[in-house]
Amino acid sequence: MNIEVWSDIACPFCYIGKRHLEHAIDELGISDEVTITWKSFQLDPSAPLKTDKSLAEILSTKYGRDLAWAKDMNENVKKTAAGVGLAYNMDGIIPTNSFDSHRLIHLAETENKQGEMKEALLAAYFIEGKDTGDKKTLAEIAATVGLNEKRVQEVLNSNEFEQAVKADIAQAQSYGISGVPFFVINKKYGISGAQPTKHFVETLKKVKDEESVSK
Numbered sequence: 614m615n616i617e618v619w620s621d622i623a624c625p626f627c628y629i630g631k632r633h634l635e636h637a638i639d640e641l642g643i644s645d646e647v648t649i650t651w652k653s654f655q656l657d658p659s660a661p662l663k664t665d666k667s668l669a670e671i672l673s674t675k676y677g678r679d680l681a682w683a684k685d686m687n688e689n690v691k692k693t694a695a696g697v698g699l700a701y702n703m704d705g706i707i708p709t710n711s712f713d714s715h716r717l718i719h720l721a722e723t724e725n726k727q728g729e730m731k732e733a734l735l736a737a738y739f740i741e742g743k744d745t746g747d748k749k750t751l752a753e754i755a756a757t758v759g760l761n762e763k764r765v766q767e768v769l770n771s772n773e774f775e776q777a778v779k780a781d782i783a784q785a786q787s788y789g790i791s792g793v794p795f796f797v798i799n800k801k802y803g804i805s806g807a808q809p810t811k812h813f814v815e816t817l818k819k820v821k822d823e824e825s826v827s828k
Contacts, residue, residue: 614643614646614647614648614798614799614817614820614821614824615647615648615650615798615799615800616634616647616648616649616650616796616797616798617649617650617652617796617797617800618630618631618634618649618650618651618652618794618795618796618797619652619653619654619781619785619790619793619794619795619797620651620652620654620731620793620794620795621653621654621655621656621711621715621793622711622714622715622718622731622734622735622738622745623655623656623657623660623708623709623711623738624654624656624793624794625690625694625701625739626690626793626794626806626807627735627793627794627807628694628699628735628739629693629694629697629699629807630794630796630806630807630808631731631732631735631794632697632698632699633697633807633808633809633810633812633813634649634796634813636697636810636813637810637813637814637817638813638817640810640814641814641817641818641821643817643821646821647817649728650722650727651718651722651727651728651731652781652784652785653715653718653719653777653778653781653782654781654782654785654790654793654795655710655711655712655715655782656793657710658710658712658782660708660709660710660711661709661710662709662710662746663709663746664708664709666708667704667706667708668683668687668703668706668708669683669684669687669703669704670683671708672686672687687703687704688703690703691703694739699739699740700740701739701740702739702740702741702742703739705741705742706738706739706742707738707742707743707744707745707746709744709745709746709747710746711745711746712775712778713745713746713748713751713769714734714745714751715774715778715781716768716769716773716774716775716777716778717730717734717751717754717755717760717765717768717769717774718730718731718734719774719777719778720755720760720764720765720768720773720774721755721758721760724759724760724761724764726758726759726760729758729759730754730755730758730760733754733755733757733758734754737750737754748769748770751765751769752765752766752769788803790805792805792806794806794807796813798816798817798820799820799824801820802816802819802820804816
């Protein structure tokens with residue numbers, strides 16, 4: 614079973630959706646039968662690498678609401694994340710542009726460590742309060758999952774994998790994907806958003822049954 618997931622490391626529901634998918638796979642006991650490919654998507658391609666604004670301030674401006682509303686929204690997201698065992702530190706998030714993170718996820722795929730890199734970047738952004746727009750920090754995160762240090766530096770100091778990231782985004786647009794997370798299973802079934810684990814279980818079970826019949 615092949616699952617392609619379009620998501621952004623700066624998307625809180627992408628991390629939550631990742632956990633829901635993982636829990637569903639565990640519940641069905643099909644981890645050995647599933648291949649997950651993480652596809653690039655940027656919620657805000659124009660986001661700067663550096664900003665003086667907090668996440669709450671950015672959300673307040675984006676949606677034209679007051680700061681209290683933005684903080685309440687962040688608190689609700691934090692509670693939702695806690696429900697799947699993720700300890701979000703919404704006040705500690707350092708907003709940045711995620712493009713370089715996506716390039717490293719593509720690099721990790723070449724070393725069969727894509728899942729580990731995706732997880733490490735999400736944790737760095739939402740839980741650990743790390744600056745994922747900083748190349749030195751990105752290199753340190755990559756080292757924790759065992760990526761080749763020389764290759765990491767080569768990628769970060771070049772435009773390597775830029776076209777791969779853009780190709781993922783273009784593919785998402787061709788599918789009509791406008792929000793993430795978005796899951797495509799066997800290029801046949803789509804799941805939009807961080808749906809409850811139950812929904813993933815039902816869909817994955819349906820696909821598994823179809824695969825069994827076709828064998």
